[in-house]
Amino acid sequence: ALARAGIGLVMVSTARYPALDTRAALFSRRIATGELRQTTGFSGVSITDDLDTTSAAALGSPAARALAATRAGADLLLFAQSQDDGDRASRALAAAALAGRVDRGELERAADRVLALRRRLAK
Numbered sequence: 001a002l003a004r005a006g007i008g009l010v011m012v013s014t015a016r017y018p019a020l021d022t023r024a025a026l027f028s029r030r031i032a033t034g035e036l037r038q039t040t041g042f043s044g045v046s047i048t049d050d051l052d053t054t055s056a057a058a059l060g061s062p063a064a065r066a067l068a069a070t071r072a073g074a075d076l077l078l079f080a081q082s083q084d085d086g087d088r089a090s091r092a093l094a095a096a097a098l099a100g101r102v103d104r105g106e107l108e109r110a111a112d113r114v115l116a117l118r119r120r121l122a123k
């Protein structure tokens with residue numbers, strides 16, 4: 001109902017839903033894109049839960065976490081505990097985009113959604 005009502009922002013959690021995927025929701029394309037966008041019709045911005053939490057950090061480096069969340073379909077990546085981790089993730093994503101290791105079209109659509117939300121909130 002909230003997706004149909006046009007809610008602007010949803011946080012994708014570190015919770016696991018084993019019936020859907022063994023990975024945390026924020027690293028699962030089936031959940032972050034399939035369930036959230038395709039099943040519910042959500043067209044707003046998705047933001048990850050903190051990628052610096054212990055459970056998220058178990059996936060590996062900030063770069064690995066950022067790439068996994070981006071490939072799952074997250075629009076905004078939250079590194080709430082370490083600016084250095086966020087900086088490393090940002091550099092890794094830029095390099096991955098330039099090298100074609102992440103879908104540039106998806107990155108552009110994510111940026112468009114974020115900019116649209118920003119304009120909406122500025123009114």
